[in-house]
Every structure is written in structure tokens, then in C-alpha cells.
Amino acid sequence: MTMADLCRLSSDRLYRFFPCLSDPARRSSLLLKVALVLLHIVCAGVLFLFDKGFVENARTEPWYTALYLLLFAVTLVQYFITSCSSPGYVIDVMRAVNEQNSLLRNRTKQRQPAASKSGSFVISLDGSQSQSGGSFVASDTTYWAKMVMDLYPPGTTLGACTCSYCNIEQPPRAKHCHDCDRCVLQFDHHCVWLGTCVGQQNHCKFWWYICEEAALCLWTAILYIAYLKAHIEVSWWKDIIMIPLLVFMSISLIFLILLLLFHSYLILTNQTTYELVRRRRIPYMSYSHHGDG
Ligand SMILES: [Zn+2]
Numbered sequence: 001m002t003m004a005d006l007c008r009l010s011s012d013r014l015y016r017f018f019p020c021l022s023d024p025a026r027r028s029s030l031l032l033k034v035a036l037v038l039l040h041i042v043c044a045g046v047l048f049l050f051d052k053g054f055v056e057n058a059r060t061e062p063w064y065t066a067l068y069l070l071l072f073a074v075t076l077v078q079y080f081i082t083s084c085s086s087p088g089y090v091i092d093v094m095r096a097v098n099e100q101n102s103l104l105r106n107r108t109k110q111r112q113p114a115a116s117k118s119g120s121f122v123i124s125l126d127g128s129q130s131q132s133g134g135s136f137v138a139s140d141t142t143y144w145a146k147m148v149m150d151l152y153p154p155g156t157t158l159g160a161c162t163c164s165y166c167n168i169e170q171p172p173r174a175k176h177c178h179d180c181d182r183c184v185l186q187f188d189h190h191c192v193w194l195g196t197c198v199g200q201q202n203h204c205k206f207w208w209y210i211c212e213e214a215a216l217c218l219w220t221a222i223l224y225i226a227y228l229k230a231h232i233e234v235s236w237w238k239d240i241i242m243i244p245l246l247v248f249m250s251i252s253l254i255f256l257i258l259l260l261l262f263h264s265y266l267i268l269t270n271q272t273t274y275e276l277v278r279r280r281r282i283p284y285m286s287y288s289h290h291g292d293g
């Protein structure tokens with residue numbers, strides 16, 4: 001047996017125990033999450049290991065350390081909540097709307113048993129006439145299509161807003177994500193860091209995550225600077241570990257603050273990154289421009 005065979009056999013065994021690892025996309029997303037948690041633990045752990053003053057402080061002023069640890073935990077929890085949250089997939093919303101629609105229709109049918117028995121038409125909510133259960137799917141699709149069409153400015157053709165990948169009618173501001181392979185409501189961007197899309201339903205969670213991450217990064221950097229200021233000449237090997245970490249944190253902090261400001265602007269002006277970047281190429285955006293002018 002060669003080395004390659006042995007590797008394949010052991011990886012096959014690993015995938016049998018953890019089926020999610022067999023998908024390369026999920027594997028890289030999982031690795032990224034492990035790396036992120038490790039990075040946080042290393043950055044904060046160095047403080048506890050090296051800075052005796054910080055540990056001493058935990059005894060004299062426990063609330064200070066407790067507050068820092070609370071922010072640390074909240075940031076990581078927020079990361080996982082955002083990463084596991086749905087950005088608002090169009091297909092899920094469509095299913096929910098259809099279920100509600102058929103439920104309402106069933107109720108209307110039950111209220112008019114005489115009409116159904118005699119074989120006459122039952123007027124459904126969408127205005128179309130259905131005679132039997134067989135036409136449910138078709139009328140559900142038309143109900144969704146009609147609802148979506150009502151959201152567009154008059155004169156828009158349905159063909160222009162149908163996703164060719166999902167084969168469904170896209171509401172305004174939705175976009176197909178090729179990484180998630182689904183249409184997303186108020187698509188902002190696909191976040192590689194989170195391993196999911198940012199859309200209508202998790203934009204707020206995403207904003208809070210950046211906010212908490214920036215606060216944690218700032219606080220940790222301040223603690224690093226305070227330690228280095230007092231102890232820079234004490235032990236060089238500690239400096240070698242702490243200075244690169246501080247540089248990394250400073251760069252991350254600048255990036256996080258810019259991202260926070262950018263997303264605050266987007267939320268306040270009710271825009272998405274996608275709409276801001278591709279403004280001229282989005283049909284409904286150019287429509288509103290013509291309308292204004
Ligand atoms: Zn799609």
C-alpha cells in the first residue's frame with residue numbers, strides 16, 4: 001500500500017465520522033472558523049500569560065477583567081450566530097408565502113362546501129379560478145409571481161426578474177448568490193469570513209458583529225500598548241511575540257472601523273454593498289434614476 005492510498009483511506013474514514021468534512025467548501029469554512037477562534041484565544045491568552053499586572057488586576061478589580069472576558073465571549077458567540085443565520089433566502093420566503101396561501105385557501109374552501117360539491121368554481125385569493133387540487137402548484141407559483149410583480153414598478157416584464165438558476169421570480173433587491181446557490185433577499189455580499197451571505201435577515205447581526213469585533217480589537221490593542229510601554233526592555237522574546245500581534249491587530253482595527261462606518265452608512269441610507277457597487281447595472285436602480293430625472 002502506497003502513502004497516497006493510506007492518506008485516502010484515513011481521510012475516507014474521517015469523512016465517514018464527520019460527513020460535513022467531505023465537502024471542500026464546508027471543510028474550508030470549518031477550518032476558517034477554527035483559525036478565527038484560535039486567533040482570538042492567542043491574542044487574549046498572550047495578555048494573561050505575559051502581563052502579570054493584568055492578572056494581578058483581575059484580583060483587585062475583577063469587574064474590569066470580567067468585562068473584557070464578557071466582550072470576548074459575546075464577540076465569538078455573535079460570530080457564530082451571524083455565521084449560522086439565514087440571510088433571507090427567496091426560496092424559503094416563497095415556500096412560507098405559498099404555505100400560508102394554501103392554508104388560507106383551504107379555509108375558504110371549507111367555508112364554501114356547497115359550491116365545491118356542486119363542481120362550480122372556487123375563487124382563490126389570487127383571483128385565479130381553481131377547480132381541483134391538481135392545479136395547486138401552478139396557482140401557487142402564479143400567486144408568488146403576481147405578488148412579486150406588484151413590488152416592481154409598473155411596466156416591468158416578469159422575464160427580467162426570473163432567476164435562471166433557481167427558476168423562481170425574484171423580488172426587487174434580491175440577487176442570486178453563486179456560493180450559496182440560492183437567491184438572497186436584499187443581497188449585500190457573500191462573506192467568506194462568515195461562510196454565508198449577508199442579506200436582509202442578517203445585515204443587522206453582521207453590523208453588531210463588526211461593532212463587537214472592533215471594540216474587542218481596540219481594547220486588546222490598548223492593553224498590549226500599555227504592557228509594551230512599561231516592559232519593552234524587560235524581555236525581548238515577549239516583544240517578538242507581542243509586537244507582530246499588535247501590528248496585526250492595528251491593521252485589523254483600521255479595516256474593522258472602515259467596514260463599520262461603511263455598513264452604518266449603508267443601513268442609514270437603506271442600501272446594500274451590491275447596489276452601491278453595481279448601481280448602473282441594476283435595472284431597478286437605473287429605473288428609479290430615470291424616474292427622478
Ligand atoms: Zn437564484
Ligand SMILES: [Zn+2]
Nearest residue numbers: 177180190197
Ligand atoms: Zn452566498
